[in-house]
Amino acid sequence: MQTPALSERSESNGPMITTEHLSKWYGQVSGLNDVTVTVPPGITGLLGPNGAGKSTFMKLVTGQLKPSKGVVRILGEPIWGNPALFHRIGFCPEQDSFYERMTGLGWVTALVTLNGLEPDAATAAAKRGLEAVDLLDAADKKIGAYSKGMRQRVKMAQALAHDPDVLILDEPLSGMDPLMRRRTIRLIREWGRSGKSVLVSSHILHEIESMTSNILLINNGRILAEGNVHQIRELIDTHPHSVFIRAQNTKALARALLVEDGVISMKFEAGAVVVETARPDAFYARLTDMAASGEAGVIDEVTSPDDNLQAVFKYLVKQ
Amino acid sequence: MSPIHDQGYRHYLGEREPHGRAWWVIARSHIVTAMQHRGFRFILLVAWAPFVVRAVQIYVASTNLPVAEFIATTPETFRDFLAQQRLFVFLVTIGQAGLIADDRRTNALQLYLSKPLTRVEYILGKLVPPLAYVLAVTLVPALLLLLLQIVFAGSLAFLRANLFLLPAITLFSIIQALLSAFAILALSSLSKSRRFVSIMYAGVIFFTAAMYQALRGITNSRTWAVISPGEMLDVIANAIFRARAVSPVPVYVAILVVFVIIALSIVILERRIRAVEVVA
Numbered sequence: 001m002q003t004p005a006l007s008e009r010s011e012s013n014g015p016m017i018t019t020e021h022l023s024k025w026y027g028q029v030s031g032l033n034d035v036t037v038t039v040p041p042g043i044t045g046l047l048g049p050n051g052a053g054k055s056t057f058m059k060l061v062t063g064q065l066k067p068s069k070g071v072v073r074i075l076g077e078p079i080w081g082n083p084a085l086f087h088r089i090g091f092c093p094e095q096d097s098f099y100e101r102m103t104g105l106g107w108v109t110a111l112v113t114l115n116g117l118e119p120d121a122a123t124a125a126a127k128r129g130l131e132a133v134d135l136l137d138a139a140d141k142k143i144g145a146y147s148k149g150m151r152q153r154v155k156m157a158q159a160l161a162h163d164p165d166v167l168i169l170d171e172p173l174s175g176m177d178p179l180m181r182r183r184t185i186r187l188i189r190e191w192g193r194s195g196k197s198v199l200v201s202s203h204i205l206h207e208i209e210s211m212t213s214n215i216l217l218i219n220n221g222r223i224l225a226e227g228n229v230h231q232i233r234e235l236i237d238t239h240p241h242s243v244f245i246r247a248q249n250t251k252a253l254a255r256a257l258l259v260e261d262g263v264i265s266m267k268f269e270a271g272a273v274v275v276e277t278a279r280p281d282a283f284y285a286r287l288t289d290m291a292a293s294g295e296a297g298v299i300d301e302v303t304s305p306d307d308n309l310q311a312v313f314k315y316l317v318k319q
Numbered sequence: 320m321s322p323i324h325d326q327g328y329r330h331y332l333g334e335r336e337p338h339g340r341a342w343w344v345i346a347r348s349h350i351v352t353a354m355q356h357r358g359f360r361f362i363l364l365v366a367w368a369p370f371v372v373r374a375v376q377i378y379v380a381s382t383n384l385p386v387a388e389f390i391a392t393t394p395e396t397f398r399d400f401l402a403q404q405r406l407f408v409f410l411v412t413i414g415q416a417g418l419i420a421d422d423r424r425t426n427a428l429q430l431y432l433s434k435p436l437t438r439v440e441y442i443l444g445k446l447v448p449p450l451a452y453v454l455a456v457t458l459v460p461a462l463l464l465l466l467l468q469i470v471f472a473g474s475l476a477f478l479r480a481n482l483f484l485l486p487a488i489t490l491f492s493i494i495q496a497l498l499s500a501f502a503i504l505a506l507s508s509l510s511k512s513r514r515f516v517s518i519m520y521a522g523v524i525f526f527t528a529a530m531y532q533a534l535r536g537i538t539n540s541r542t543w544a545v546i547s548p549g550e551m552l553d554v555i556a557n558a559i560f561r562a563r564a565v566s567p568v569p570v571y572v573a574i575l576v577v578f579v580i581i582a583l584s585i586v587i588l589e590r591r592i593r594a595v596e597v598v599a
Contacts, residue, residue: 097429116435
């Protein structure tokens, strides 16, 4: 029996992914712990720091790993042991998975052929996939000569070339230049608008925010929060936010900042001051004004440990 | 006015092959890739040199030349031919060392396993190339020699007198091909380096043969042949071709050894062909 062409498939209004008590252990190590979650159609961001369990979750939902416990359903069907369902999934792994001696076109064509397309149709589909990621010009170059960004794009191309219903993208923006990053984000959003479902992982909050407002927060193998990114941002913003400021006159800067609303505490370090604030957006705006006017001296460096997602998760876990 | 080109994604509207044929995609890809290597093509070419020599022998044996009676074609001719091909079986098998090792090195396994194919299909796809190439240097030339014997002799008399030869050549070639293919595949799944896999395979072949010779010399017993897959193939070949048994090892023991090696290879493959398990 032939697998129906995509145009003949009925669009599913049900959830894209459902997991029930999903756990994965690697011997004594827990990779994912009792995850019950429903991922709706559209774009969903999977946000978590390195080592959170994102890749394990993605391998489970793409049917590559057998759950130690629980079940994963994609488009309503169990994924494990159901390779026919893989036709409807496109997976872009985080790691490079290339035969570097192959050309981009040859590699994508070979993988598309595994999805059941005849050689000519596979070549045409591969070209469409490469075109979608702006890589058609380099299609005949060997992958070994590709830059990091091009490698990311060719991985994207193989994931979407066979026209899947569900795209699972593991850190797809990693290594891309700003222009290609914007192009890829636009492509992912375009997919979402066209009724496709996309699960995209990242450890960078603003990357996910630029694609979708629907996110899953994962850490230590557990889903910590799910829902609208703004709600989660509010959740995050209810916790103090640390800002590290390296300045030439830290005392003057501290005096100026002390009168600001939302500043909870202040700590001096060598040539720097670390401020804890409950209103980070307002604080950053004020700090930018200060730097521009020079009213509190020269500000050399502003960093926020809270931009590191690990710090955000520590807040959430403590809560 | 110049046309506006839609740069967005266009959906595939064609048909897809039914699930279950992906193994052939993998097999075909590897068969073609191997043939693109000049060194491998050279080995295949040289592997047919003994066929040419035997073909000349069979031709001369079918003439009235005085030398003909000394080189008459017998069932042993075919058994010896297959024994001679052992070196080329080794070489073409070594040529397939990267079948799984390369996928592991490049992380391609996780992409394969995210496509619509099962692990069994993946292994089947990887098994076909070594099987095909081993049979190409054993079964195919041996059957052609049998055909040449009939053509040069101008009669079916030899075949009628030795009807067992056709199944014997086929059966022995398949046993040898299965043993080699499963062994190289299992070893290939254990490493990310095709070079290391080649060394392991050569080590298994030569080390077991050397161990057998050493133990035989020390104990003066040929029953140690059970540790050498090559010796076991000889025992099986002698039984299949109805030749005189040289080894005291019974044929059923030899078959059991081959079966155990294949079963062990399957167990290794079952354990190794899995998605990369990363706690991340």
